[in-house]
Amino acid sequence: MNEKDIKFIGKITAGVTHELNNVLASIREISGLMTDILSITDEKSFPRKEKFQTSLGKIQNQVQRGVKLTSQLNKFSHLTDNYKNDIDLNELLEHLIFLTERFARIKNVALQNQSINQTITINTDPLRLQMALFNCISYLLNQTVIGGEISISPEKKGKECLVSITYKGEGINKLSIFKDSTSSDELLSLKSTMENLNGVYELDASNTAVIIKIQSNK
Amino acid sequence: MEKIKILLVDDEKEFVETLSERIRMREHDSDVALNGEQALKKMDDDLPDVVVLDLKMPGMDGMEVLRRIRKAYPKVQVIMLTGHGSEKDEEEAKKLGAFEYLEKPVEIETLMKKVKKAYKSKFESSMMAATFAEAGEFDTAKEIRDSDEEQDEINKDKKKSK
Incomplete structure (x- = not known):
């Protein structure tokens, strides 16, 4: 897929999520109006008023959930806006965890963002970096039988940016599985994405974490 | 409680x-x-x-409407309410004089708080003139009052010519 194709997908997704947000905003106002009316309606003249109020509350909670999802998807679609961009790595990891959470939940794996307080700005391709990290986590999840924890922590060493992905749990015995990059689609994709990013992925000395290394112009 | 006159501008009719x-x-x-x-x-x-x-509206977009409002009616405060606006949009809107930039959907109580704050700020320039006058800076106070009066006259003339 070339840059133009990716931009096209991004543009369409951004437009649709914007419209979806408008739908949710309308549902929210309409259910809000119903709540307002109920709050000034006498209990006697409205049988099962409480049940209606509870149900309206549930609609609003679901709207809130939908807004969060569309907002994250919209943010994701904008990763395609610029081929290279200054990005806040902590923010990108927070976004990654949100997008990956569902896949981890199915495997009963907890995702932990170990971002530090220090801002790490990096000049790179945000979509490809997100893709590399996603492939790495996805591969780990596929190797996991069930349960465990994946923690993600960023670090900056000079002009190099490191993201360590550590798995703790019974599901995988050795992370050395990462060494054979031809063993799965995710690893093949991770390898080619890292090449595009002018970076590498490797195991740490104790074989407990996968480290994504990329150069930043910042 | 003072009644505030609010104009809502959005192409989403039901919303x-x-x-x-x-x-x-x-x-x-x-x-x-x-x-x-x-x-x-x-x-x-x-x-x-x-x-x-x-x-984001069909035809004249919100940024252009904001620009025109700030030029023709500088005393009217504008709150931008948009879905998924970018940081760049927010920066531009604030530069053009938007009082606040909110993301849709917003809690009505939050919106009303901002509306009341915006309404109050309408009177801040006359309060500012009074403060300068009290401090003996009559020229600055006069400048602020003259500018306010000038705008009021423009608005009155516009109404008369209708």
């Missing part, structure tokens, strides 16, 4: 009409415009205290 109804239930005046051109026409006829303005 904006329902929001308007909820505002009226809270004892404020609220009117609706479904696009930028309609909003500016309504403002020529009846000036609101605060405008709540969507950014």
Whole structure:
């Protein structure tokens, strides 16, 4: 897929999520109006008023959930806006965890963002970096039988940016599985994405974490 | 409680009409415009205290409407209310003089708090003039008052010519 194709997908997704947000905003106002009316309606003249109020509350909670999802998807679609961009790595990891959470939940794996307080700005391709990290986590999840924890922590060493992905749990015995990059689609994709990013992925000395290394112009 | 006149500008008809109804239930005046051109026409006829303005609309976009409002009616405060706006949009809107930049959907109580704050700020320039006068800086106080009076005259002339 070339840059133009990716931009096209991004543009369409951004437009649709914007419209979806408008739908949710309308549902929210309409259910809000119903709540307002109920709050000034006498209990006697409205049988099962409480049940209606509870149900309206549930609609609003679901709207809130939908807004969060569309907002994250919209943010994701904008990763395609610029081929290279200054990005806040902590923010990108927070976004990654949100997008990956569902896949981890199915495997009963907890995702932990170990971002530090220090801002790490990096000049790179945000979509490809997100893709590399996603492939790495996805591969780990596929190797996991069930349960465990994946923690993600960023670090900056000079002009190099490191993201360590550590798995703790019974599901995988050795992370050395990462060494054979031809063993799965995710690893093949991770390898080619890292090449595009002018970076590498490797195991740490104790074989407990996968480290994504990329150069930043910042 | 003072009644605030609010103009809501958004092309999402059901959204904006329902929001308007909820505002009226809270004892404020609220009117609706479904696009930028309609909003500016309504403002020529009846000036609101605060405008709540969507950014992305067919025809004249929210940024252009904001630009025109700030030029023709600098005393009217504008709150931008948009879905998924970018940081760049927020920066530009603030540069053009938007009072606040909010993301859709917003809690009505949050919106009303901002509307009240915007309404209050309308009177801040006259309070500012009084403060300068008290401090003996009469020239600055006069400048602020003259500018306010000049704007009031423009608005009156516009109404008379209708």
